[in-house]
Amino acid sequence: MIAPSPAGSTGVPASAVVPPRRRPYAAAFRALLCAAAVTGIVIDLFIGDPSRVPIYFTIQSNALLALTLGWSAVRAWTGGPPLSPRLTGGALLFIVITGLVYHLILANDASGFSMTDDPAHRDTGWHTVSNQLLHTVTPIGAVLDWLLLTAPGGLAYRYAAQWLAYPAAYFAFALLRGAALTPGTPARYPYPFLDAAAHGYAGVATNALVLGLLFYALALSLVALDRVRPYLQPRENRISPTRAGGLK
Template identity: 50%
Template sequence: MTASRTALLPRPRAAEVPPALTGTRRPWVTALRTLACGAAAAGPAITLATGSTPPPLVHFTVLANLLVAVAFGWSAVRSWRGAPQLPPRLTGGVLLLAAITGLMHHLVLANYAETPAPTSGWPLAATVLLHTVTPSAVAADWLLLTAPRTLRPAHIPLWLTAPAAYLALTLTRGALLAPGSPDRYPYPFLDVDTYGYAGTLAQALALGLLFTALATLITAADHLRPDVAGRIEHRRNRISPPAAGGLK
């Protein structure tokens, strides 16, 4: 009797799981992020294979692209497994690094006669990948595949630790090399031999303020942009055929 009453009782409904934790795979997102990861890794790989002066790993651009490749590779794996996306404090930092890489090259470094841009061959391919393709891919991912209104001003100090760490690395490396060594400083605005430590740090501070303004602009834009990713996901769910229901 007890067993029959138990069988007649309604079964408790399973707790609803947030969409980000349902384990739903997103193959098309995985494919796009895998391509972005490949582009971000290809630039440094070509640079290392062909050789450059100063050494490739001294360049902020190369290091930033390697970080982008790691982040997008990790994000692609999570999309394939249906895991939640990377937290905004990381994706926003990657976006800022990519933006710095693209803008500094096209607006600042391209104007220096001491560093002429390559015009053909593998060096040109590496330059395009490092300074144009990767920043564009990161920006497209942010605009099309991530939810808006997730970046916070409190994230900005964390994002700026990467440029600050690079500055410390560059100045330390320059101090360890003998004065007059070729390629002692990878960028002309960080050349202590030319500007001295006071002038170099003043220029670095000015760049830091510009990077802070850029990070603030990105954060503000994130709160104003439309939810393209949500619209795409909603449209995909509407097009998908409904699952077959049980017999009644």
Template identity: 45%
Template sequence: MRRPVAVLFRIAVVITTVLGVHLTTRDSSFTASLAYFTIQSNVLVAAVFAWSASATWRGVGHPPTWLKGGTTLSIAITGLVYNLVLADLPVAPHASPIWHLSNQVVHVVTPIAATVDWLLFDEHRRFRFSHAFAWLAYPFGYLGFALVRATTVDGPHRYPYPFLDVDVLGWDGLALNVLLYGGAFWLLGLALVLIDRALPRNAPPAPVPAEPTRAAVSRSAGSDIC
């Protein structure tokens, strides 16, 4: 019973995430929207969960542990940073109710859904403490991307987030933010590892055996006669 529930849940996450990304970015080009960690992490969730749903249904080829864990951490970062740091910032006055709804999807619904999936349907006791450090490669890679992008873009959205704005913070302020946020993300990764090790193993259900084909049945019958 858990297997079909996991498949349906993951398909629902993919559909919801894709819809949230589409509605959030429909007033601007998708390429420009990819400058935001929020959009990148939601696209990552959609891709990994589509893979995971297919693999769960077929019982083979699940996403690697480091990828599924890193995806969970990345989308958790999206949700926590938005709700703890960015939620009270002013938004564009012309933003539609649909945009506000989709904004909640990509910042709240998807992070919660991805966390629930990890808790209920993933196999546990597979994370290593080294993963908490390795998972930082994506946030720090995004930092490098944002700084390089800023050298090619002008205007108020040169830096995608205020805590990366070198023009306002200066390089010293940016370095302090990198230390603080990087440390917080590492601790969050460690928390995922510790929780994973404390949870029941939750081994994935065995795949449903394929029905024997008519040819296979005929060969088996023939071998019995011989």
């Protein structure tokens, strides 16, 4: 015997009344963006030292984005519920950090922390392809996916501080790894602003504090923009049936 449902509800699951809404275009876009991130990572693994490639924030943030987009693409294709905004927002923040740090600092000779003179990071051949995929294509694509294919209002201000746990953990990892390696080891510190041998621990801590505050401001800005941006997707009609004719 089926117990009566509360508050006049019929007890029928919503999925039995309204069929799942598949989003093939969103699925296709996310699958392509996922492929771009994976391709860039694979290229770096083939042309670089596979033991060192995974230590870079660029690789880790793109790997997280690829997993998130791949999972989200499956959900969109099958009509499943969207992923948690805490997860997708974090992946978005990290890949935007990757793009901004690369273009404004690492590829900028005026920044004081440029890596353009490093032969291992010089833009030549396949390295140029991977650089553009991992530092330009995926950040821009992730922002477009968020603005055009994701419903607004899902991000909360408390997420901003939570997301910073990963950059903070990466900072600690980079310093501990560098301290454990002998001087002169290639890529002992993955990024110039984290090079304790060159800047001292006080200098690196200052760099990390400044970047951390900027990252927090960026995270808060994403949440604030998410609260006011319009929803560019057509809202699904929950009353009319999904067939030709009638209301849509």
